[in-house]
Amino acid sequence: MLKRLVRHAVGATVPKMDSRNDVGGPDAATTQSGAGKKRRRRMLFILVVMPGVLASGLVLQEQNRAALSSAAPAAMPAGPDSLLAARSPGARGDGDFLVMKSTFAPPGSGDGAMGPDGQGPVERVLSQIRTRPGEIAPFGGDSDPSFVMPLLLNGPLLPVPASFAGPPAGPPGLAVPTGDPTFIAPPGGGGGGGGIVVPEPSTWFMMLIGFFLVGHSLRRRIARARLAPPVMASG
Amino acid sequence: MPWILSGGSGASLALVMVATLGVGPVGAPDEVHDLRAGAQVPVLSTASLAGHRIRYAPGQAQLPLTDGAMLQVGSMLATDARMKHGDYRWNEDGAVSNGPLLIRIDLNHQILSVFRGGDEIGTAVILYGGTDKPTPAGTFHILQKARDYHSRSYDAPMPYMLRLTDDGVAIHGSDVQPGAATHGCIGVPIAFARRLFDVTVQDAQVVILPAAHSKI
Numbered sequence: 001m002l003k004r005l006v007r008h009a010v011g012a013t014v015p016k017m018d019s020r021n022d023v024g025g026p027d028a029a030t031t032q033s034g035a036g037k038k039r040r041r042r043m044l045f046i047l048v049v050m051p052g053v054l055a056s057g058l059v060l061q062e063q064n065r066a067a068l069s070s071a072a073p074a075a076m077p078a079g080p081d082s083l084l085a086a087r088s089p090g091a092r093g094d095g096d097f098l099v100m101k102s103t104f105a106p107p108g109s110g111d112g113a114m115g116p117d118g119q120g121p122v123e124r125v126l127s128q129i130r131t132r133p134g135e136i137a138p139f140g141g142d143s144d145p146s147f148v149m150p151l152l153l154n155g156p157l158l159p160v161p162a163s164f165a166g167p168p169a170g171p172p173g174l175a176v177p178t179g180d181p182t183f184i185a186p187p188g189g190g191g192g193g194g195g196i197v198v199p200e201p202s203t204w205f206m207m208l209i210g211f212f213l214v215g216h217s218l219r220r221r222i223a224r225a226r227l228a229p230p231v232m233a234s235g
Numbered sequence: 236m237p238w239i240l241s242g243g244s245g246a247s248l249a250l251v252m253v254a255t256l257g258v259g260p261v262g263a264p265d266e267v268h269d270l271r272a273g274a275q276v277p278v279l280s281t282a283s284l285a286g287h288r289i290r291y292a293p294g295q296a297q298l299p300l301t302d303g304a305m306l307q308v309g310s311m312l313a314t315d316a317r318m319k320h321g322d323y324r325w326n327e328d329g330a331v332s333n334g335p336l337l338i339r340i341d342l343n344h345q346i347l348s349v350f351r352g353g354d355e356i357g358t359a360v361i362l363y364g365g366t367d368k369p370t371p372a373g374t375f376h377i378l379q380k381a382r383d384y385h386s387r388s389y390d391a392p393m394p395y396m397l398r399l400t401d402d403g404v405a406i407h408g409s410d411v412q413p414g415a416a417t418h419g420c421i422g423v424p425i426a427f428a429r430r431l432f433d434v435t436v437q438d439a440q441v442v443i444l445p446a447a448h449s450k451i
Contacts, residue, residue: 081298083311086317087410091343
């Protein structure tokens with residue numbers, strides 16, 4: 001814009017001012033800078049590559065539909081029996097099963113339907129009670145309920161064994177299911193204290209992608225600023 | 236990136252996304268769970284594949300029932316792949332609108348099929364009784380329907396219950412998982428149980444075929 005004004009001042013022909021196309025007129029060739037070439041490249045990309053991608057997408061769609069609709073007749077004709085066999089997950093294996101009913105008849109109505117040894121459903125997940133460092137192990141399993149009592153009822157905390165100074169490294173620092181009276185007070189008074197949190201791989205990747213995007217956009221902004229220096233607003 | 240959104244490029248990009256992402260396998264408007272594309276369904280030479288239904292010529296296709304009886308099959312649902320625990324199909328398109336209802340339970344295949352007038356309208360993978368409480372085989376009739384029944388013996392919910400015997404064997408909604416069994420009832424996915432409950436009438440026939448290699 002500034003160049004055009006300067007050229008006008010020194011007597012060159014004023015090019016036609018078009019709001020949609022700010023290069024034009026007899027001096028268009030000389031005023032076309034990298035911006036114009038870039039725009040031409042962009043339009044070329046749009047006109048050539050996009051239809052190509054569109055066409056390949058439509059071709060894929062046609063292939064997909066053709067593959068689905070073509071049902072080659074099998075060598076052996078399939079009747080309802082074969083259809084059932086094909087859709088079936090197979091015969092159920094022998095053995096003991098986890099019965100789906102969540103609770104069972106009270107003992108005494110016993111008809112042996114409670115599982116292999118009549119003890120009720122077998123836990124398949126969380127077979128070991130797991131605690132985080134700093135948490136008190138919940139009731140259950142072989143934990144002695146009485147071990148929690150000293151913590152609740154006694155005023156001052158019991159002395160900490162010397163070997164346990166510092167944050168717990170691996171196993172939870174508090175779970176003492178055997179009922180040992182010399183247990184350790186939870187650090188920080190709650191769950192989650194002292195644990196090390198490692199991000200998931202997907203989190204790492206997202207962070208890297210974010211950094212790349214930020215760097216890329218910064219680089220583009222700099223490049224654009226270099227190619228097309230800021231112009232004054234036209235009147 | 237403002238250029239990617241400007242003018243025609245934006246429209247082209249939208250078209251590209253629609254073309255490549257939009258249309259998956261062509262499917263009929265039936266209620267399908269875990270439909271997989273790509274599997275071929277074997278087609279009987281004199282049958283026709285209409286959408287998701289395989290139609291047979293009259294008298295050409297039968298399925299065995301109990302006591303030597305045979306069911307004349309007019310059409311079957313075309314499942315695209317092997318079904319898993321928790322899967323079901325329900326499609327009444329192309330089936331006769333009224334006709335005798337038959338529920339055929341094949342313990343060996345762990346499949347329940349619902350036929351109306353010889354046309355299959357629904358199928359599901361089932362749970363059945365474990366070794367201590369086996370599901371009885373034979374011919375039964377729906378004795379009672381209850382939308383929200385609760386088992387007194389086992390203190391457990393039995394949604395969409397269809398009672399088969401006086402001692403408690405019924406078809407009802409359940410969490411169908413592999414490796415699980417019931418106390419003798421037939422467990423089907425709850426959504427399928429709702430559909431089955433709505434079409435079933437009292438005294439409808441239920442046929443249970445035994446597991447071939449049953450221990451009992």
